[in-house]
Amino acid sequence: MAEIEVPPHFLCPISLQLMRDPVTVCTGITYDREDIEKWLFSCKNKTCPVTKQSLLDTDLTPNHTLRRLIQGWCTLNASFGVERIPTPKPPIDRTHIVKLISEAKRFPEKQIKCLRRLRSIASDGERNKKCLESAGAVEFLASTMKSIQIQQDSPVSPVWGEAAIEVLFHLNPSESHLKNLIHNEGIQFIESLFHVLRLGNYQSRAYATMLMKSAFEVADPVQLISVKSELFQEILRVLRDQISNQASKAALKLIVELCPWGRNRIKAVEGGAVSSLIEILLDVPERRACELVLIALDQLCGCAEGRAELLKHGAGVAIVSKKILRVSHAASDRGVRILASICKHSANSRVLHEMLQVGAVSKLCLVLQVDSSFKTKERAKEVLKLHSTVWRNSPCVPVPLLSLYP
Structure with a gap:
């Protein structure tokens, strides 16, 4: 395809790639569905990328005429290695999802089939994910996980659980949906994720960890404490x-x-x-x-x-000291804070001697010399002053660094 010139109006204005499923937004500009859905839903933009106008309506209208022209151009240029783009599947309808979920609720034997279908729908783009959310799929998946936790001795429970949490993770529920889940389900939702963490396979446990992180970020203090x-x-x-x-x-x-x-x-x-x-x-x-x-x-x-x-x-103090000035300013600050906590509240002769032996005291002296934040330097200086009678004249501190000792 590099040897032939692609008509400019066949390219998506966002990615400059050949459009496979052209759709038109309310400003009249046509984009490839995948690119504009990513722009609108994943990146959460509310404007038309070309005109910069606000999009009050985010409905995407398929541009069938342009799609047929692109398919015809692909056929004409097949000898140059251009593959004909397939006719895209029609967007999923919310009514279809509601019916699918309703059947799964009424007929438990259809549950796993429904979960697999939801997983397939979720993998077909951002619009489908939003459609699934609006049709109540998030709440259905949460209730499915809760029922699986109750029926954990059932032979199909692990399969249901793995399918349910995979779909829920790939749906990437919005903050408002997560808040509603935690508000309505309370501790039950967290318990369901914990159940997967404890008994699930590797992939399910990974999904549960990431979902739990998102859930606790929007949880109430009472739920965090308990x-x-x-x-x-x-x-x-x-x-x-x-x-x-x-x-x-x-x-x-x-x-x-x-x-x-x-x-x-x-x-x-x-x-x-x-x-x-x-x-x-x-x-x-x-x-x-x-x-x-x-x-x-x-x-x-x-x-x-x-x-x-x-x-x-055995390696606690040593490895914390080693990371200071080796990773980043943020890491150095935290490392010095850890050493300060130990020196202020848990210092004894053994601890102070260990800090000399593993180079923690020398590292604190170096912090005063290099480009560190003001707070980090002040904290290091405070620690060095606190135990100066023990450390100041120790042979463990290199002579060049003794001049830096506060």
Whole structure:
């Protein structure tokens, strides 16, 4: 196709690719369906990309005439390797989805067939996802997951659960839908996700983790405070199993989201969070993941139990010190905060000696010299002053760094 010139009006104005399913918006401009749906629904734009006019009506009208012209042009240029684009399937009708869900509710034996059909519909573009949401598919999937949790001994339950959570994840429910779910279903929706986290296959557990992260981001404080200790154990299991980068980041964000509330820090510590996070920090290659681990450890070191666990781990202080000045300003700030928490609340002669041995004191001196934030430098200076009688004249601190000692 590179050897022939494509008529400009056959190209989508957004992607400049040959249109496969041309549709016209209310401003009269024609786009490829996939591109304009992504522009409107995924990117949440409310204007026409070409005219910049506001789109008060987001209905997309198929441009059959242009589509036939494109198909004819493809046929004429088949000898150049141009493949004829297939006639697109008509957009799904909301009435059809409502009928499908209604039948599944009335006839349980049709449930798995319905879930597979919903999964197929959801994979056909953003418009279909919006149509599914408006037809009540999100609520239906949530109720299906709840019923599966109750019927967990049924031989078909795992299949239903995997299908239901996959569709729900790919639907990517809007914030308002998630809020409604949590408001109407309350703890039941979270319990359903926890059930999948505990018993599902790897992929289902990944979906459950990412959905739970989105759900807790819009949850009420009461729901954040009342999470079970077992939830942290399952979140940490997702991290240890390394299902995917996406699932691991969602798990880390979940811990960060939950820790500030109520007794959640202690619940996380009891679930083994500190040692698991240190093990991840020893081997984490990606900057953002490293920052999230340090944020979580900083939160957990806000309680005595968390600090005790970090100090009990042979590599705890060493790996936190190592990450300072090696990852990012944000990571350095969190690393210094962790060391400050330990020095202020949990310091004894053994801890202070360990900090000298693993280079934490030298690293704090370096923080004062390099381009760090003002708050990070002030915190490092405060820690160094706090234990200057022990550290200042130690042979463990390199002589060039002693001049930086406050």
